[in-house]
Every structure is written in C-alpha cells, then in structure tokens.
Amino acid sequence: MLKNLCQKMFGRSLWVYHANSGGCNGCDIEVLNVLTPYYDVERFGIKLVGSPRHADVMLCQGPAMRSTALALKRAYEAMPAPKLVFAIGSCACGGGIWFDSYSVLGPVEKILPVNYYIPGCPPRPEAIIYGVAVALGLVDKKTAPVEFKQIEFPIPQYHPRDLRRDHDMVVYEKLEKV
Amino acid sequence: MSVLSKLEETFLCLKAGRVTLPYPAQAQPLPENFRGRPIFDAAKCVGCAGCANNCPAREILVFDVCQEVRILQYLGRRCTYCGRCADVCPEKAITMSLEFENATNKIGDLGQKLELFMSTCQRCGRCFKGAAVLDELKMKGYRSDDLQSERWIYRSQAFLESEPVVDDIKIELD
Ligand code: SF4
Ligand code: SF4
Ligand code: SF4
Numbered sequence: 001m002l003k004n005l006c007q008k009m010f011g012r013s014l015w016v017y018h019a020n021s022g023g024c025n026g027c028d029i030e031v032l033n034v035l036t037p038y039y040d041v042e043r044f045g046i047k048l049v050g051s052p053r054h055a056d057v058m059l060c061q062g063p064a065m066r067s068t069a070l071a072l073k074r075a076y077e078a079m080p081a082p083k084l085v086f087a088i089g090s091c092a093c094g095g096g097i098w099f100d101s102y103s104v105l106g107p108v109e110k111i112l113p114v115n116y117y118i119p120g121c122p123p124r125p126e127a128i129i130y131g132v133a134v135a136l137g138l139v140d141k142k143t144a145p146v147e148f149k150q151i152e153f154p155i156p157q158y159h160p161r162d163l164r165r166d167h168d169m170v171v172y173e174k175l176e177k178v
Numbered sequence: 179m180s181v182l183s184k185l186e187e188t189f190l191c192l193k194a195g196r197v198t199l200p201y202p203a204q205a206q207p208l209p210e211n212f213r214g215r216p217i218f219d220a221a222k223c224v225g226c227a228g229c230a231n232n233c234p235a236r237e238i239l240v241f242d243v244c245q246e247v248r249i250l251q252y253l254g255r256r257c258t259y260c261g262r263c264a265d266v267c268p269e270k271a272i273t274m275s276l277e278f279e280n281a282t283n284k285i286g287d288l289g290q291k292l293e294l295f296m297s298t299c300q301r302c303g304r305c306f307k308g309a310a311v312l313d314e315l316k317m318k319g320y321r322s323d324d325l326q327s328e329r330w331i332y333r334s335q336a337f338l339e340s341e342p343v344v345d346d347i348k349i350e351l352d
Contacts, residue, residue, distance in 0.1 A: 094285070126279070127278045147291045
C-alpha cells in the first residue's frame with residue numbers, strides 16, 4: 001500500500017530534505033556523495049532542497065538527541081503531506097553505538113514515523129540508492145528475519161492426569177512405562 | 179573574459195568525460211576488505227556470548243530460557259559492521275558478509291535469532307570453552323537480556339562464591 005502511495009504521489013520526482021539530528025557526519029558525507037556526479041541521483045529526479053516545506057522525503061541521519069528532537073519534529077511537521085521519512089545509518093535506525101548515552105533519546109522512530117530504514121555505519125552510497133529504489137518499488141527488499149534452531153529441543157509436557165503421588169514423591173507415570 | 183572562463187569551464191568538463199557510475203543497472207565492485215552485515219552460523223556457534231560482550235553497539239542479546247537452551251539475538255538495527263564479533267568468536271561462527279543492500283521498511287527484517295543447545299558443565303552448571311581464548315569475557319552464568327524491548331542488561335554472577343573473582347563486573351543498566 002505504501003509502495004502504491006509512493007508511486008502515485010511521487011511518480012515524477014522526489015525532493016529530499018536532509019536532516020542531521022546529531023550524527024557524526026559520516027552519513028551526511030555519503031548522502032552528499034549520492035548527489036555528486038558519480039552517483040548522480042538527479043537521473044531519477046531526486047533533488048536536494050533546502051527547506052522542509054519544499055520536500056517530499058526527509059532523510060534522517062543521527063539519533064534523536066535531547067537537544068535536537070524538538071527541532072526534528074518541527075521540521076517533520078513543516079513538510080507537506082504526503083511525506084516519507086528515511087532513516088539512514090545505524091544511528092537513525094537504532095540509536096547508533098552511543099544509544100545508551102545520556103544525551104541520546106534513541107532511534108528517530110521514537111520521534112517520527114519512519115517509513116524506510118537503510119542500515120550501515122555509514123551506509124554505502126549504493127545502499128542509499130538501493131533504499132530509494134526499494135521505496136519507489138523498483139526492486140524488492142533482500143532482507144528477511146532469520147531464525148535458526150540448533151536442535152528441536154523437546155520440552156516434556158507433564159499432564160496432571162499422569163502425575164501420581166508415591167509416599168512423599170510425585171511420580172510421572174508415563175516415564176515409567178517408557 | 180567571462181566568455182573565455184566559460185569556455186575554459188566547458189573544456190574542463192569535457193576533458194573529465196562521463197564519470198557517473200552505472201550503479202542501479204550494474205553492480206559496483208566492492209573495495210577490498212569491505213565488511214557488510216555479519217551472518218551467524220548456528221551450526222558452529224557454541225553460545226559463549228563472547229560476541230555479545232564485545233559488541234560496542236550492544237547489538238547482540240543473550241537470553242537463557244533454561245539450563246539447555248540459550249537464545250542469541252542479533253538485532254541488526256544499530257550494528258556498525260565493525261567486525262569485532264567476528265574477531266572474538268572462537269568458533270568462527272560469524273562471517274562479515276558483503277551484503278550491504280539491506281534497506282527495508284521493517285526494522286525487524288534485519289534480525290537474526292539463534293536457539294542454541296547448551297550442555298551442562300559438571301563444575302559450574304554452564305558450558306564454557308577454555309578460558310584462554312575468551313579471557314576478556316568477564317561474564318559468567320546466566321544472562322537474561324530483555325528481548326522484548328531490545329535492552330541489554332549487563333549482569334554478572336560469579337559461580338564459585340568462595341573464590342571471589344577479581345574485577346568481577348557487577349553493573350546493571352536499566
Ligand atoms: S550511522 Fe555511523 S556514520 Fe552515520 S551518523 Fe551514525 S555514527 Fe556517523
Ligand atoms: S559488527 Fe560490530 S556492531 Fe555489528 S554485531 Fe558485530 S560487534 Fe556488534
Ligand atoms: S562468539 Fe561465536 S561462538 Fe560465541 S556466542 Fe558469539 S557466535 Fe556463538
């Protein structure tokens with residue numbers, strides 16, 4: 001649904017606003033790298049604008065900090081709907097490695113509704129372009145949650161009906177039959 | 179003058195040629211020693227929690243369900259791809275893969291969860307590999323990080339209370 005909305009609303013071009021709420025500048029450099037002639041995202045109609053009022057997409061870098069959370073929220077509210085938020089980098093996705101510092105509130109999703117996550121510290125410019133392509137529905141996302149089990153651990157189910165009191169012990173009858 | 183400078187600019191631009199990389203159409207070669215997402219191999223992992231203790235982002239949570247089962251959860255959200263977990267792993271169960279195209283609309287997609295079988299040690303009740311490899315691990319005993327709210331709880335208990343461990347860490351965050 002989000003994808004359809006994206007394609008409908010942002011069919012022609014995405015204007016992005018670049019907000020750093022306290023990152024280390026690594027992600028800023030990568031985002032700017034995406035806009036250089038080498039990766040040239042203006043091919044896809046993506047353009048950097050200087051004001052949130054002109055923007056369709058907010059690129060968030062850095063965690064939500066105590067000092068910038070309010071400003072970030074105000075910038076988000078200034079954007080005209082429909083709007084998308086991209087969390088770029090580990091800081092924006094999960095709080096970064098200083099997530100337990102006194103000045104870090106946590107990931108930006110604590111402050112804003114985030115639509116797409118691009119993890120990495122910093123993410124490669126290709127990863128950022130890939131994230132935009134995922135948002136536009138050009139490619140499918142590659143990640144899926146993974147779960148492994150070393151063994152199927154049999155947890156015995158004790159039914160009270162099979163429990164029998166024997167002097168001062170409780171005996172599980174089925175075990176004796178095995 | 180200004181026309182000349184413009185001409186010069188044009189000349190410079192033409193000399194540079196076309197530099198735009200054909201990225202989305204064609205994969206870019208990755209630089210040497212590139213580190214992407216860590217991938218856990220459940221078949222090799224012994225559940226020592228060395229990776230969890232050495233992760234600077236406190237990204238790997240360990241939860242002991244019971245004596246035999248330990249859950250190791252890699253969140254993937256604030257991983258810096260530093261490779262310390264792969265470095266410290268005594269069984270080489272973690273590989274730093276070349277995956278970087280991990281953009282997603284659900285942050286839970288990045289997680290990896292391992293359910294490990296732990297054998298029982300006759301001495302302390304927990305399975306440990308030799309101390310020499312994992313000297314730096316100060317954690318002993320059961321771990322119960324908060325898997326629901328993805329919080330890392332640093333708690334340590336010395337087993338052999340008669341012999342107190344020097345520099346035993348006893349901090350509890352949250
Ligand atoms: S994710 Fe890494 S590179 Fe980006 S702002 Fe945070 S610390 Fe810096
Ligand atoms: S690569 Fe670094 S940040 Fe990521 S899980 Fe391993 S130790 Fe933690
Ligand atoms: S360091 Fe290696 S063996 Fe130990 S818990 Fe982590 S992945 Fe498993």
